Amino acid sequence: MPDWRDPRPVLLALLSMAGLPAAAATPEPLPPAAYAWGWPIETEATAGYYALALPLEVYRSALDPQLRDVAVFDAGGEPVPRWIGAPEAPQPPPAARSTRIVVPVHAAPGTAVTTLQLALEHRGQQTTVRIDGRSPPAPGPLAIVAGLVDLGEERRDLVAVELEWPAAVEPVILVVHVEGSVDLQQWTALGSGTIAGLREGEASIVQRRIGLDARPVRYLRLHWPSAPAGWSVPRLVAHFVPQRPEPTRESLALEPTGVDPDDQGWLYDAGAAPPVDRLELELPGEQALLRASIFARLPGAERWQHVRDGLFYRLRRGDAVVTSEPLSLPPLRAAQWKVVASGGRSEPGPSLRLGWQADRLLFVAQGAAPWQLAAGSAREGESGFPYARRFADPGLPRLLDRAGPATGASLGPRRELGGPRQLVPRRSPAWRRWLLWLALIAGVAVVAGMAWQLLRQDARDSRPG
Amino acid sequence: MIAAGLAFLRYGWRWGVGPPVLNGNLVGGLLVATAGLVAARQLGLATGRNARIEVPAGCVLIAWSVVWWAVSVACEIFEHVPPPHQPAAMAVAQAGSALLLAAVARAQDWQPARSAAFVAVPLLYFAGLAQWLGRDPPSAGSGWIGWPVALAALFGLLRWNDATNPRLAKFAHPAAVALVALLVVMEVGRRVSILVPGPVWGEAAAALMPGLLLLAILALAARHAWPTTGHPRAYAIGAALVLLLLQAGLIARLNLGTDGDPQPLPYLPLANPVDLASAFALLCGWHWLRQRTRSRPLGPAILGGIAFVVSTVALLRATHHLGGVPWRAGPLLESVLVQATLSIWWSLLAFAGMVAGARTLRRWLWLTGAALMAVVVAKLFVVDLGNTGTIARIVSFVGVGALLLIVGYLAPVPPRQREPAGA
Numbered sequence: 010m011p012d013w014r015d016p017r018p019v020l021l022a023l024l025s026m027a028g029l030p031a032a033a034a035t036p037e038p039l040p041p042a043a044y045a046w047g048w049p050i051e052t053e054a055t056a057g058y059y060a061l062a063l064p065l066e067v068y069r070s071a072l073d074p075q076l077r078d079v080a081v082f083d084a085g086g087e088p089v090p091r092w093i094g095a096p097e098a099p100q101p102p103p104a105a106r107s108t109r110i111v112v113p114v115h116a117a118p119g120t121a122v123t124t125l126q127l128a129l130e131h132r133g134q135q136t137t138v139r140i141d142g143r144s145p146p147a148p149g150p151l152a153i154v155a156g157l158v159d160l161g162e163e164r165r166d167l168v169a170v171e172l173e174w175p176a177a178v179e180p181v182i183l184v185v186h187v188e189g190s191v192d193l194q195q196w197t198a199l200g201s202g203t204i205a206g207l208r209e210g211e212a213s214i215v216q217r218r219i220g221l222d223a224r225p226v227r228y229l230r231l232h233w234p235s236a237p238a239g240w241s242v243p244r245l246v247a248h249f250v251p252q253r254p255e256p257t258r259e260s261l262a263l264e265p266t267g268v269d270p271d272d273q274g275w276l277y278d279a280g281a282a283p284p285v286d287r288l289e290l291e292l293p294g295e296q297a298l299l300r301a302s303i304f305a306r307l308p309g310a311e312r313w314q315h316v317r318d319g320l321f322y323r324l325r326r327g328d329a330v331v332t333s334e335p336l337s338l339p340p341l342r343a344a345q346w347k348v349v350a351s352g353g354r355s356e357p358g359p360s361l362r363l364g365w366q367a368d369r370l371l372f373v374a375q376g377a378a379p380w381q382l383a384a385g386s387a388r389e390g391e392s393g394f395p396y397a398r399r400f401a402d403p404g405l406p407r408l409l410d411r412a413g414p415a416t417g418a419s420l421g422p423r424r425e426l427g428g429p430r431q432l433v434p435r436r437s438p439a440w441r442r443w444l445l446w447l448a449l450i451a452g453v454a455v456v457a458g459m460a461w462q463l464l465r466q467d468a469r470d471s472r473p474g
Numbered sequence: 475m476i477a478a479g480l481a482f483l484r485y486g487w488r489w490g491v492g493p494p495v496l497n498g499n500l501v502g503g504l505l506v507a508t509a510g511l512v513a514a515r516q517l518g519l520a521t522g523r524n525a526r527i528e529v530p531a532g533c534v535l536i537a538w539s540v541v542w543w544a545v546s547v548a549c550e551i552f553e554h555v556p557p558p559h560q561p562a563a564m565a566v567a568q569a570g571s572a573l574l575l576a577a578v579a580r581a582q583d584w585q586p587a588r589s590a591a592f593v594a595v596p597l598l599y600f601a602g603l604a605q606w607l608g609r610d611p612p613s614a615g616s617g618w619i620g621w622p623v624a625l626a627a628l629f630g631l632l633r634w635n636d637a638t639n640p641r642l643a644k645f646a647h648p649a650a651v652a653l654v655a656l657l658v659v660m661e662v663g664r665r666v667s668i669l670v671p672g673p674v675w676g677e678a679a680a681a682l683m684p685g686l687l688l689l690a691i692l693a694l695a696a697r698h699a700w701p702t703t704g705h706p707r708a709y710a711i712g713a714a715l716v717l718l719l720l721q722a723g724l725i726a727r728l729n730l731g732t733d734g735d736p737q738p739l740p741y742l743p744l745a746n747p748v749d750l751a752s753a754f755a756l757l758c759g760w761h762w763l764r765q766r767t768r769s770r771p772l773g774p775a776i777l778g779g780i781a782f783v784v785s786t787v788a789l790l791r792a793t794h795h796l797g798g799v800p801w802r803a804g805p806l807l808e809s810v811l812v813q814a815t816l817s818i819w820w821s822l823l824a825f826a827g828m829v830a831g832a833r834t835l836r837r838w839l840w841l842t843g844a845a846l847m848a849v850v851v852a853k854l855f856v857v858d859l860g861n862t863g864t865i866a867r868i869v870s871f872v873g874v875g876a877l878l879l880i881v882g883y884l885a886p887v888p889p890r891q892r893e894p895a896g897a
Contacts, residue, residue, distance in 0.1 A: 312800060393668035398609055445670065445739050452750040459757045466764065 038088040038396045044080065045385030045431040046070045049421035050372075056416035057374055058409045062096065062367040065259060066423055068281035070384040072432055074308040074342050076368065077397040078389040083376025088396055091372040092405040095284070095340070096257075105165065105249040111156035111231065111242045122155040122232040127193055129159055129228070155232035156242050165249035166223035170231075172204055173217070173244045178237050179206040185233050187219055189226030196230055223250050259283065259367050262291065263346070265358035274304065274349035275358040282308055284340035287364030290321040290333070290348065293357055298322045300352035303336070303361075305343035313347055321359070335364060371409055383426055387434040475513055475535075479506040479542060494554040503546025510539030515584060529586075536590045543571055544597055561605035561612070562620025568597035569627035576631055588638040594628055595649045602653055611664035612657050621657060628653075629701065636704045647705050648712035651687065655720055658683045673732050678747035681724035684717040685758035691717075692765065714762055722780070725755045729784065733801040734791045741795040748791065752784045778842075782823065789819050813858050814870040821850045821874045828881050835888045847881070850874055 041047060048067070052059055063076075071079050081089040116125065128139045160167070170187060182205045188196040202219035231242060261283075265275035288303055299321045304313035321333045346361055372380065389396060409415065482502050492498055514535035517528050547567045555563045572594030579587035601624070605612050612621050628650055636643050663680030670676065691709050695702040702709040728734075734748040735741065743749070756777065763773040790812060794801045799809045806812050827843025830836070854874060858867050 312802065391671060393671060441669070442738055445675070445736075449736075449739065449742075449745060449747070449750070452747075452754075453745050456750055456753045456757065459761075460753070463757060463760055463764070470764075 038080070038399055039386060039388055039392065041080075041082050041086050041381065041383050042427045043386050043388045043431060044078070044383035044426050045429055046383070046423050047426040048382045048423055050081070050380040050382055050418050051421055052374075052378065052380075052416065052418045054416055055374075057413075058371055058415055059374060059380075059418035060369055060371050060415035061418045061420060062257065063093070063370055064367065064420065065261060065281060065283065067382065067384050067420075068283045070423070071281075072385055072387060073390060073394070074282040074344075076384075077394040078386040079370070079382065079384045080386075080389075080396045081370075081372040082381050082383060084379055085377060087376050088400065089372050089375045089380060090400040090405060091370060092409075093368050093370050094406065096366050096369045106246055107163075107249075108244055108246050109158050109160065111158050111245055113153040113241055114155035114157060114232075115151040116154045118150075118152040118154070120154050122230065123196075125155075127157060127230070129157060129193065152236070153241050155230060158229040158231070158245060158247075160227055160229065160247060163227075163247075163249065164225050166225055167199070167221055167229075167247055168223045168250045169218055169220050169248040170229070171217040171246040171248070172219070172231075172242050173246075174204075174206065174240065174242055176206075178239050178241075179208060181206050181237055181240070183233050183236060183240070185219060185231055187221055188230045188232075189221075189224065190228045190230065191226060193228055197224075197226075199224070199226070199229075257366070258287075258364055260287075260362055260364045263361045263363065265348075265361075268358075269347060269349075272349050274347040275361075277346040277348070277361045279344045279346065279363060282342040282344045283363070283365045284342055284368060285338070285363045285365045286340045287335045287337055288317065288319075289335040289362040289364065290319075291360040291362055292321060292323045293359065295323070295325040295330075297359075298324070299350055299359065302349045302351060304347040304349065305341055306345040306347070307341075307343050314343075316341065318351075335362075340365070371406060371415060373405075373409070382420060385432050386427070387432055391435065475506075475509050476538065478509070479538070482506055489553065495550070497550075499553075500546050500550040503542050503549075507539040507543035507546065510535045510542065511578075511587070514539065514587070515582065518584060518586065533586055536586055540575075540590055540593050544568060544593070547571060548600070556615075557608065558610060558615035559617075559620075561601050561608065562615060562617040562624070564604060565598055565601035565624035566620045566627075568601060569594050569624040569631070572597065573627050573631050576634055580634070585638065588635055589642055591631055591635055592639070592642045592646050594631055595646050595653070598624060598628060598653055599649075602656055605657070606660060609664075611661045613661055613665075625650075625654060625657075632701065640705075644705055644708045644712070647701060647708045648716050651691065651709070651713040652716045652720065655684045655687050655717055658687070659720070659724065670738075672735070672737055674728075674734060674736055674747055677724065677728045677732065678751040681721060681728055681751040682754055684721035684724070685754055688714055688717045688721075688758050688762060692762065710766065714766075718759055718762065721755045721758065725752050725784070728752070729787045729791075733794060735795070743792045743796070744788070749788050752788065756781050756784065775838075775842075785823070786816065786819070789815055810867065813853075814867065817850055817854060817858055817870040818873045820846055820853075821877045824850060825877045825881050829884055832884070832886060832888055837888045840887055843881075844887070847878065851878075 050059070050061070063079075067079060068076075073079075076093050079091075079093065081091045083089050112129065114122065114125065114127065116122075130139050167189070172185065174181065182203060184201060184203050186201040187199045189199045190196045200219060200221040203216065204219065205214055205216040207214040229245075229247075231245075233240075261279060263277040263279055266278050267276045268274065269276055285305075290299065290301065290303075292299055300319070301321060302318045303316045305316050306313050317336045317338055319333070319336050322331070323333075324331045346363070348359065348361060370382070374380075486502055487499055489499075514532045517532040517535065520528070548564060551560055551563050551567060572591045576588055576591035578584070579591065605617070611617075632643065632646055632650060659680045662683055663676045665676075666679040667673070667676030691702060691713055694700075695706060695710055728748055728751060732748070734746060736746045736748075739746075744753075759777050759780070763777060766773070790799075790806055791801075793799045793809065793812050793815055794806070797809075797811045799806055799812055824843040824846035827846065828840050829843075831838070831840025831843060851874065854871060858870055
């Protein structure tokens, strides 16, 4: 009878069960022929490493949604280290500033500038202010009570102005109000500040800057409650907030492929799972309004994941068409999408436009050029993604950054490597299935035997005497 | 000397300069460490009237030296050894360094330094952490030779230093066993996952490993073999509890983190990797409890509670694979099939508990079964009654009612006075 003080048989059985699969060695990276498709990588200059944005064709060619079956090979077919990740954010341009002429507004001293109807007239190089006062101009000398600035077609947010004044008016300390307008009719207060110009020998205190609420405006109106004689502001320097350039984006419009019988939602299939971060519904017809929920099914998942709710519209009045803004979302890699209407109706079903920033692929210029990109391999998944395990080092970009900026590269036309048959999963090898059955049967036997022994010992221990 | 160390750190440390090993960072760091050890030794030899200051100062100097040595070695490895070999190289270097320190301390009869050699245990945990953060199994790269050598050095060190500081050794032994368990879990789990894609087989195989180590420890203890002889309680309680907790964590992750699909094999109730691994873990716990807490009801009660939860999850998994209920909390809870199956299963468990309690005169067991039966009856009226008109509701009501009748006949409550003390 087995004795629990000597559990060697159990240990041996279980060790063999766990040890048999463990005997398998870490698989080597697969050759290019194990991938369905390939693209020649075109490089213009010699560099230590290259970067390229992945086109939709690569997403559609890969089997693994995490792109672990996307590899780079050199001319000899040897795998090359690569990294795939989010694209680099474009660098914002430096802060912009520009000098503008301030057109003076002459009126009776003490005139409230809000009572003046102002208009700018451009005649060649000369710009003048036309004043349509609500009250007749008062007799007597005029003073500069305000200034107008035309910022032109500038669309960036104005964040500050720096005023210039003639040195002769110093010393001066003055509160200046700044208002903005897009049409010279409606004015909005942008901010106010105290400017100062004080000099004593070599020492000076000069405060020219007035910070403003950041917003885009076409016209500026400066005015001051009181000013010393001779005060004027011939110029100012406008400071604009730098706008971050819009990154390169990709988009794909999808038509409904069917209707989900459960909730009557329209189904869409992108055939690829790029990192979608923007969704747009394009409604048919000229006057359409639809409240809808958007769902996505992640690769391998059974259920739909709720993504966003939104009100989508396309309204026309005359020549003007108003459409709903795209919905933004954190990047989501899903190929299958569903739109469920909760209010309104759209016949036929709307188009779903997916937007994303393509992933960036970095690869080391290792081995001989030309390099090629390969994608789509069922064997990669079956082997536990040996290429990604060997090369996808998350620290690679940081390492490459030390070598300076990446050199751009592009992909040539797609060509067949192993062909579409590489996309078809192979059945598990027979020996592997037999091995798993053996492990399972051994496991059942060991667990049953162990339970039986423990029950017997428990029964023996509980017997009186 | 401490000022020299700080100055070296501030002005002397340079990354990426010099060849491997013979570079300023490693040589400088080792020199600072060696100087600290020499100073500590001299302080130890000269200890006299100011022992209250000199002894702690010596310990501080030893700690200072150990930190310098370990960090210098670690930095050297991270800078010059390729990533796949780093964890194993770190393990070998740190274990070898600790062994060297123990040898010097032994030759000098230097007690504090011998105790300091136990630092090998946390240092090897750092190497294990580096291994875990990588994606490879521990045997990848040079780990197949590096880790066994490092672990052999560690256990050799423990054997050598067993009598030096028994209080430290009492913790070092279970910690070393836990390190071995973690490495084996990583190795088996990652290797099997490579062979059989998907999380189930890899995680199930990994979850067996702490149990196997526990059985091995219990077998060694029964034979009074080293290392269990020197610290029987550290192994029988400390190491065993650590292994059981690790196994419980792995089983919980396996049960809750996967749907238990044993692809490429079909799903068979009970005879599938998740249920077998869970059953093995429960049997290991039972086996250990039999040896430790035979007379206390707390252990069996905890184990029984875990078995109850595990069996319930196994049942839910079966309804997912065989009944087509989606493997998510919402649909599972809303499923009529799941609710009826749970009612029947829990009433069967309650029935078994009450009958066993009555037969063995264990009143607590009978009361537990009765409480579970009460929960089932309450569930029948609160939850199952809502599923009016379904076959599943009728079956669950009839089934539970029949069991209540039978239990009333077969298993009356055991008398309080006849209950064995503490049973």
